[in-house]
Amino acid sequence: MQDVPALVAQAREGRPRAVARLISLVEGASPQLRDVMAALAPLTGNAYVVGLTGSPGVGKSTTTSALVSAYRAAGKRVAVLAVDPSSPFSGGALLGDRIRMSDHASDPGVYIRSMATRGHLGGLAWAAPQAIRVLDAAGFDLVLVETVGVGQSEVEIAAQADTSVVLLAPGMGDGIQAAKAGILEIGDLYVVNKADRDGADATARELNHMLGLGEARSAGDWRPPIVKTVAAKGVGVDDLVDALEKHRGWMEERGVLAERRVARAAREVETIAVTALRSRIADLSGDARTGALAAQVVGGELSPYAAADVLLDAIAPRALGAPEESAGG
Missing domain, CATH: 3.40.50.300 (P-loop containing nucleotide triphosphate hydrolases)
Known part of the structure; x- marks a missing residue:
């Protein structure tokens, strides 16, 4: 595990090795990536x-x-x-x-x-x-x-x-x-x-x-x-x-520069969210629910779109941190 605060501090001091390590964490989709981005956010x-x-x-x-x-x-x-x-x-x-x-x-x-x-x-x-x-x-x-x-x-x-x-x-x-x-x-x-x-x-x-x-x-x-x-x-x-x-x-x-940067951040957030959703769907590839939905599609009980809606309803709260559940205590 990398010492993220130390790496960020060293990168700010202009040390190329620290910059390289941070980018390597990004490229490798490290579990520490969230910590890295949180530490960098106020510095960008x-x-x-x-x-x-x-x-x-x-x-x-x-x-x-x-x-x-x-x-x-x-x-x-x-x-x-x-x-x-x-x-x-x-x-x-x-x-x-x-x-x-x-x-x-x-x-x-x-x-x-x-x-x-x-x-x-x-x-x-x-x-x-x-x-x-x-x-x-x-x-x-x-x-x-x-x-x-x-x-x-x-x-x-x-x-x-x-x-x-x-x-x-x-x-x-x-x-x-x-x-x-x-x-x-x-x-x-x-x-x-x-x-x-x-x-x-x-x-x-x-x-x-x-x-x-x-x-x-x-x-x-x-x-x-x-x-x-x-x-x-x-x-x-x-x-x-x-x-x-x-x-x-x-x-x-x-004000065009600020608008472009907001749009860029929006695309970045969307990409991260979509990637998270795809990983959830991949997790369900062998799930019994997916097989049951597929059987209903083959049997003519559900359209593929209706089955996809059921699947999304099942995974979206988990992928997005289940705000509905936390709000209800």
Whole structure:
């Protein structure tokens, strides 16, 4: 058993080993996870969470590394959560800590962690929201979440980040992919990386055109900017940082940032509740009640929906802590 208060205190002091242990408790769905989250709750809400997503090969890791350098130059503590594809054999991350970010490995103001998706759709590990909470509570000013480049399921990043950055590159058919994947609906900023290649201007124009075909915006609404970069050479990174800070300021001024964080917490609570319900249902898989209900369905006495309602009525009070029973004494 881990000493949770001591780990949290050490994480707040900037000790990477303590941060790593807390995230490992999250990833392993430790029985101490509730204690960890309870200890972290009053310490969160300060980190700016930026999600970076896009098709494979657009330069997400290189751009992430460039952003780390820019924010460190400004004196900010930066954490990187790199969500990798899962190994079909071990369930672990295939890529490990990104090679392109190795330049920051010895910097005490930078923490880099790879997480495996473990088959979770949407490009994010199921434990990512809690891992972000750990990094926030540990005092990092900026948390960069780089997601698996899996194309159409990348939209989940919008549910976890304050600002979502979508990367594209010329010559990769990203314009068509953007429209098909629906990422035009989730990007707060768009980056045409590798802008020194032929076709970069055309990609930016096509993207700008598609953004113009979107929903009508009122005066004062945020219009996602398009930033051209060559992240490997540091070109355009200052413009990207400037765009990020402008979006953050816009959100804070209009209360959008607070709204997004409340919505994010609501989804997190819902996910935890649904997971608890699923575990209760799994516990009932061999229960006599389930078999009896199934027999009634086969016999035409109950519809599957009516049987499911009976099952939910049986498990929901237990999953939710039985408030009705406690209220009655």
